Amino acid sequence: MVVKSQLKFIKSLYQKKYRIQNGLFVVEGKKAVSELLNSKFKTHSIYTVEKEFKTARKTEVYYISDQDLSRISSHKNPNKILGIFEIPAPAAIDYSDWVVVLDGIQDPGNLGTIIRLCDWFGIRHLICSPDTVDCYNPKVLHATMGSIARVNILYADIAELIDKNKNMAMGTYMNGKSVYSVNLPEKGLLVLGNEGSGISEKIGFLIDDKNRIAIPQYGKKTTESLNVATAAAIFLSEIRRSGG
Amino acid sequence: MVVKSQLKFIKSLYQKKYRIQNGLFVVEGKKAVSELLNSKFKTHSIYTVEKEFKTARKTEVYYISDQDLSRISSHKNPNKILGIFEIPAPAAIDYSDWVVVLDGIQDPGNLGTIIRLCDWFGIRHLICSPDTVDCYNPKVLHATMGSIARVNILYADIAELIDKNKNMAMGTYMNGKSVYSVNLPEKGLLVLGNEGSGISEKIGFLIDDKNRIAIPQYGKKTTESLNVATAAAIFLSEIRRSGG
Numbered sequence: 401m402v403v404k405s406q407l408k409f410i411k412s413l414y415q416k417k418y419r420i421q422n423g424l425f426v427v428e429g430k431k432a433v434s435e436l437l438n439s440k441f442k443t444h445s446i447y448t449v450e451k452e453f454k455t456a457r458k459t460e461v462y463y464i465s466d467q468d469l470s471r472i473s474s475h476k477n478p479n480k481i482l483g484i485f486e487i488p489a490p491a492a493i494d495y496s497d498w499v500v501v502l503d504g505i506q507d508p509g510n511l512g513t514i515i516r517l518c519d520w521f522g523i524r525h526l527i528c529s530p531d532t533v534d535c536y537n538p539k540v541l542h543a544t545m546g547s548i549a550r551v552n553i554l555y556a557d558i559a560e561l562i563d564k565n566k567n568m569a570m571g572t573y574m575n576g577k578s579v580y581s582v583n584l585p586e587k588g589l590l591v592l593g594n595e596g597s598g599i600s601e602k603i604g605f606l607i608d609d610k611n612r613i614a615i616p617q618y619g620k621k622t623t624e625s626l627n628v629a630t631a632a633a634i635f636l637s638e639i640r641r642s643g644g
Numbered sequence: 645m646v647v648k649s650q651l652k653f654i655k656s657l658y659q660k661k662y663r664i665q666n667g668l669f670v671v672e673g674k675k676a677v678s679e680l681l682n683s684k685f686k687t688h689s690i691y692t693v694e695k696e697f698k699t700a701r702k703t704e705v706y707y708i709s710d711q712d713l714s715r716i717s718s719h720k721n722p723n724k725i726l727g728i729f730e731i732p733a734p735a736a737i738d739y740s741d742w743v744v745v746l747d748g749i750q751d752p753g754n755l756g757t758i759i760r761l762c763d764w765f766g767i768r769h770l771i772c773s774p775d776t777v778d779c780y781n782p783k784v785l786h787a788t789m790g791s792i793a794r795v796n797i798l799y800a801d802i803a804e805l806i807d808k809n810k811n812m813a814m815g816t817y818m819n820g821k822s823v824y825s826v827n828l829p830e831k832g833l834l835v836l837g838n839e840g841s842g843i844s845e846k847i848g849f850l851i852d853d854k855n856r857i858a859i860p861q862y863g864k865k866t867t868e869s870l871n872v873a874t875a876a877a878i879f880l881s882e883i884r885r886s887g888g
Contacts, residue, residue, distance in 0.1 A: 435866075513871065513874060516868075516870070516871070517870070517874065518863075519863045519866070520859075520861055520870055521862045521863065522863040522864075523863075545868050546866075546868065547866075547868075550864055615764075615881065618764065618766030618884050619763045619764055619765065619766040619767075619794060620766075620794060622679075622763070622790075622791075624675070624760075624790065624791070626760070626761070626764055626877070629874065630757060630761065630873065630874065633875075633877045633878050634877050634878060634881045637878040637881065637882070638881070640862050641824045641882075
């Protein structure tokens with residue numbers, strides 16, 4: 401049974417403020433929880449409706465009813481299990497491969513998709529500006545499908561980081577050079593901007609004109625750009641295809 | 645003012661059954677409505693909160709209150725205008741360029757994103773299996789951002805169509821040949837499958853083994869595939885990059 405204080409505690413973790421205060425976040429669903437149990441993420445506790453659930457980890461496991469799972473879940477149709485994990489300290493960024501840098505991504509689904517894409521394309525480090533949506537937000541985690549276990553995510557002053565690695569930064573713009581015609585280097589920073597306004601002026605100022613890249617448009621020219629997660633898919637595919 | 649019968653009529657169009665019965669669908673938001681007003685789509689009527697709204701088209705325009713717009717809208721935060729348009733008869737498919745074929749796409753957001761991608765990459769024809777989500781569903785239209793005005797969409801027996809154009813069909817699979825290493829022809833059918841189960845057996849049976857393509861995975865191998873809309877972005881980018 402889930403007691404009142406547990407319910408209150410778990411629900412509080414759906415808010416960023418309490419996640420930071422407790423250093424904990426909630427992951428839901430069999431696939432995502434099992435990916436995190438097979439990762440370096442440390443477990444705080446597990447709530448499951450599956451009586452046969454077992455883990456080799458030393459952690460508190462609560463066997464609860466479907467009704468109780470519904471009460472503690474952030475989903476309409478919760479999937480068997482909910483895990484509380486410790487927010488890991490980010491590892492040092494390794495600039496010997498491509499690193500993705502996000503400047504103010506707001507939509508949880510977009511961030512989740514980008515994390516999943518990083519995992520697919522073997523990008524191990526993702527740097528987010530402080531105003532990017534929190535990667536431990538339940539909607540982000542849902543969209544990552546467990547990929548969060550394999551991508552190191554750092555929230556930091558991206559202006560400072562880009563300034564330090566200036567020549568490596570490639571910015572994605574509507575009016576940049578075609579990504580198909582540019583020689584992409586073996587390593588770099590792929591900078592993606594906000595859904596509505598793109599890369600901020602402050603960051604754009606640090607990106608060399610010759611490092612502004614775009615996905616060519618083949619249809620009738622319209623002002624609408626591609627969605628940022630869709631664009632990320634194409635840029636990362638180009639980076640790997642060309643040997644970067 | 646919106647009278648009861650109008651409210652009932654507009655709300656009915658949020659259901660596929662009544663869209664088909666009336667041959668009409670609803671588009672919301674300034675950008676999408678303006679794109680459709682600048683297209684060949686025929687207008688039934690317009691509801692707007694903007695007193696200064698004008699159109700050269702001969703159509704009924706209702707100037708309504710924000711409150712009334714909220715009542716007739718399918719959105720939480722409706723955006724100024726709602727248009728009712730006639731569902732167009734699909735044009736004949738032109739197989740001289742690439743055509744996208746969808747086999748059982750269920751998620752409205754995925755279909756909307758794929759329509760937007762077709763528009764971006766100049767793919768003019770999209771064929772959907774009858775069990776693919778309806779493209780005039782409000783959530784699909786919201787995700788297309790107006791692109792529906794520029795892509796011809798046909799719901800049809802895709803098995804029959806693929807059978808007729810057998811050598812042209814390229815199927816997207818987890819275990820196909822790398823799309824980076826395949827010579828993509830100048831024209832073809834790009835077949836994308838259902839979110840959970842991929843291309844159905846019935847359709848897969850019609851696709852030659854040598855025409856099965858995939859996006860290589862660079863990270864740690866996991867069972868989770870890329871989202872179908874994200875995969876579509878990469879395949880379409882590869883088709884255009886390689887000159888298809």
